Amino acid sequence: MREDVAGDVPPPPTPLSRGEGERSGCGTPPSGQLLQVRGLTKHFLITGGPAGVRTIGQVRAVEDVSFGVAAGETLALVGESGCGKSTTGRMLLRLTEPTSGSVQFAGEDLLALSHRALQRRRRQMQIVSQDPYASLSPRQAVEDIVAEPLDVYRLYASRAARRERVVELLRLVGLDASHLRRRPFEFSGGQRQRIAIARAIAPEPRMIVADEPVSALDVSIRSQVVNLMQDLQERLGVAYLFISHDLAVVRHIAHRIAVMYLGRLVELAECDALFDAPHHPYTQALLSAVPAPDPERKRTRIILRGDVPSPARVPSGCHFHPRCPIAQQICRESIPPLRQQPDGRSVACHFATAFPIPV
Numbered sequence: 001m002r003e004d005v006a007g008d009v010p011p012p013p014t015p016l017s018r019g020e021g022e023r024s025g026c027g028t029p030p031s032g033q034l035l036q037v038r039g040l041t042k043h044f045l046i047t048g049g050p051a052g053v054r055t056i057g058q059v060r061a062v063e064d065v066s067f068g069v070a071a072g073e074t075l076a077l078v079g080e081s082g083c084g085k086s087t088t089g090r091m092l093l094r095l096t097e098p099t100s101g102s103v104q105f106a107g108e109d110l111l112a113l114s115h116r117a118l119q120r121r122r123r124q125m126q127i128v129s130q131d132p133y134a135s136l137s138p139r140q141a142v143e144d145i146v147a148e149p150l151d152v153y154r155l156y157a158s159r160a161a162r163r164e165r166v167v168e169l170l171r172l173v174g175l176d177a178s179h180l181r182r183r184p185f186e187f188s189g190g191q192r193q194r195i196a197i198a199r200a201i202a203p204e205p206r207m208i209v210a211d212e213p214v215s216a217l218d219v220s221i222r223s224q225v226v227n228l229m230q231d232l233q234e235r236l237g238v239a240y241l242f243i244s245h246d247l248a249v250v251r252h253i254a255h256r257i258a259v260m261y262l263g264r265l266v267e268l269a270e271c272d273a274l275f276d277a278p279h280h281p282y283t284q285a286l287l288s289a290v291p292a293p294d295p296e297r298k299r300t301r302i303i304l305r306g307d308v309p310s311p312a313r314v315p316s317g318c319h320f321h322p323r324c325p326i327a328q329q330i331c332r333e334s335i336p337p338l339r340q341q342p343d344g345r346s347v348a349c350h351f352a353t354a355f356p357i358p359v
């Protein structure tokens, strides 16, 4: 993938970006709750029968998920493909309607809002999706793409002010006025994601749901986009729900990490605490696949038996029990609630303890 399609070589050293490894997201998360999610659940109905309209089952995509996000914080949501990360993110914005649960944002119950009120509230919570090729209209110039939220919320007084604001936003993401009239096909993947981020921050949101924002990008440019997002957070105080399956990226950007398995949260902890000592056997297995910071020390990867079960046929008790190396009878019978531990993290395991990462 080329990064200089629109003639800018190399991709942004923006005035904001910093070198890789210079900082980590791990650190004390800011306080002051912005988002509070409780018991969020989504069951997709499976239809069938001769007319294709009879409900014959349900996909338990997200089950009883609760977490909070502080203003200016990055909470990462991680887990294997199909565990319910995107569905959770989409429910926050009601792009997918929850089956049950509650979403409080800035003290307001989002699920109780009318469509019109929700539209207004969405100014404060934006989304950046994985595919910068699909998320930008190929026919629109960059100026109009970035100005879209400005148009929707009428956030300018004149055409000149609109353009001025778009140029300011482009500069914030490492692009400039020369890109205004260009179209998405003239840009590389990394630059397109910068355009998508410029559009997301245009209405000055308090939170962005970033769904795998760097997964479709070349490894070489992922850290630039991640650094850009961190810099924007420092400047603008925006909070992120950062959805990813890449724990190395997450370690770089997240203050706290929530681990999902088969629709449920299994562990939620501050970034350092999670990487130092996972307290759930699934987190332990996930982390064993992340290369050790010291390249001299090779990790022994924990290979879990079997595949992730289908969310249309979730196991009884703890969803993880068919693959858990330490499962007991109680695990098959009883769902472990997400319980707060003495060190402040939350874990859903009957036998939660500090598990070592094998070396």
Ligand SMILES: Nc1ncnc2c1ncn2[C@@H]1O[C@H](COP(=O)(O)OP(=O)(O)OP(=O)(O)O)[C@@H](O)[C@H]1O
Binding pocket: 044, 045, 059, 060, 061, 079, 080, 081, 082, 083, 084, 085, 086, 087, 088, 245, 311
């Ligand atoms: N509209 C839908 N109708 C039916 N099932 C759905 C729908 N959207 C998602 N699902 C199912 O819900 C489950 C969770 O999907 P989701 O996209 O949230 O997972 P994910 O963790 O984001 O996965 P990935 O890492 O692959 O993006 C999956 O089994 C998926 O097939």
Ligand code: SF4
Binding pocket: 280, 281, 282, 318, 319, 320, 321, 322, 324, 325, 326, 327, 328, 331, 336, 348, 349, 350, 351, 352
């Ligand atoms: S509750 Fe039981 S099966 Fe589930 S993770 Fe803990 S030990 Fe394993």
Ligand SMILES: [Mg+2]
Binding pocket: 085, 086, 087, 211
């Ligand atoms: Mg997804």
